[in-house]
Amino acid sequence: MxxxxxxxxxxxxxxxxxxxxxxxxxxxxxxxxxxxxLRIDGEPMQDAIALDDYHRAAAELPVIAERLVDLHSEKLADFFAQPRPPFGALHGPRHAAVE
Known part of the structure; x- marks a missing residue:
């Protein structure tokens, strides 16, 4: 060791x-x-993009994402076909103030 x-x-x-x-x-x-x-993964890249390489990521990742969306369009269409209820986010006081 x-x-x-x-x-x-x-x-x-x-x-x-x-x-x-x-x-x-x-x-x-x-x-x-x-x-x-629904999780969609692309193929592993031969030459990984460094976490701080914004320029390469901005140039390559949108093209990969578009290809994956086209490839899995039927699954995505089924996934987004049904309307979803709005998220009822809670903000502010939980209970009305008692006077």
Whole structure:
């Protein structure tokens, strides 16, 4: 274990991000039901876009998103076919003030 085992930890960030994504998807499924959830992933990129590379992301990601929408248009149409009730956000005091 030279260098503090750094070789064993080299993929920890990717693993943590993948697990976080799975957790978020699981939480969303628990909150709204898996039948109300649609996740569409693209193919993994050979050359990943760095998190701080705005220019490359702005140039490449909209094209990928458009392709994915076209590819999954039937699923998306079914998903958005039914009107959804408006979200009743709660703001302000929860109870009317008693005088």
């Amino acid at each position: 030279t260098k503090g085992g750094i070789w064993h930890w080299k993929e920890i960030i990717s693993s943590a991000m993948r697990l976080q994504s799975q957790n978020a998807l699981g939480q969303a499924g628990l909150l709204i039901g898996r039948d109300h959830l």
